Amino acid sequence: SAVISQKPSRDICQRGTSLTIQCQVDSQVTMMFWYRQQPGQSLTLIATANQGSEATYESGFVIDKFPISRPNLTFSTLTVSNMSPEDSSIYLCSVGGFSDTIYFGEGSWLTVV
Amino acid sequence: AQSVTQLGSHVSVSEGALVLLRCNYSSSVPPYLFWYVQYPNQGLQLLLKYTTGATLVKGINGFEAEFKKSETSFHLTKPSAHMSDAAEYFCAVSEYGGSQGNLIFGKGTKLSVKP
Numbered sequence: 001s002a003v004i005s006q007k008p009s010r011d012i013c014q015r016g017t018s019l020t021i022q023c024q025v026d027s028q029v030t031m032m033f034w035y036r037q038q039p040g041q042s043l044t045l046i047a048t049a050n051q052g053s054e055a056t057y058e059s060g061f062v063i064d065k066f067p068i069s070r071p072n073l074t075f076s077t078l079t080v081s082n083m084s085p086e087d088s089s090i091y092l093c094s095v096g097g098f099s100d101t102i103y104f105g106e107g108s109w110l111t112v113v
Numbered sequence: 114a115q116s117v118t119q120l121g122s123h124v125s126v127s128e129g130a131l132v133l134l135r136c137n138y139s140s141s142v143p144p145y146l147f148w149y150v151q152y153p154n155q156g157l158q159l160l161l162k163y164t165t166g167a168t169l170v171k172g173i174n175g176f177e178a179e180f181k182k183s184e185t186s187f188h189l190t191k192p193s194a195h196m197s198d199a200a201e202y203f204c205a206v207s208e209y210g211g212s213q214g215n216l217i218f219g220k221g222t223k224l225s226v227k228p
Contacts, residue, residue: 033145045215092156096214
């Protein structure tokens with residue numbers, strides 16, 4: 001199995017500021033995934049983060065708004081830039097490949113005021 | 114492209130009654146299917162998964178699901194609902210098959226349990 005730790009777990013942010021979310025996995029993984037869950041909605045994939053290469057973004061998400069780092073095989077960060085109230089969401093990181101299972105972190109709950 | 118449809122955004126059952134949450138999928142590759150539960154103000158917890166082999170899979174908290182390829186369905190059931198089952202349930206399919214990649218989620222079904 002995999003244990004995923006995310007920081008911060010919750011935060012209230014001022015509009016116009018940026019926040020970086022950290023995701024730490026207790027095992028080495030090739031791919032890590034970042035999702036967004038807007039209030040009352042399902043999960044939407046933001047991007048795939050591979051170690052040693054640029055992240056791959058899904059339609060509707062751009063690097064300038066959601067820059068991602070992947071410095072090693074156990075860690076990734078997602079930055080939400082120039083935040084607006086529409087960015088208020090839960091952001092989750094995810095990894096797979098462990099016993100045919102895909103694991104999620106507990107999520108980072110962001111409120112933008 | 115893979116997709117997931119969850120029928121019923123909100124299901125309400127009485128305590129002790131059967132729980133049935135419906136999920137249909139579309140996949141161009143052999144699907145890996147998952148059910149996750151999200152309790153209020155919490156993250157996602159894996160309930161159960163289907164990868165290969167036995168089509169009836171059992172998960173945590175008394176839930177089970179049956180993979181029916183002919184019906185492209187993966188419905189979640191529990192014989193007797195408990196108050197603690199009240200939560201949101203998400204069905205998901207692996208986009209590229211296997212468990213290495215990302216998931217495509219349904220819109221979720223909120224389960225309410227009446228005393």
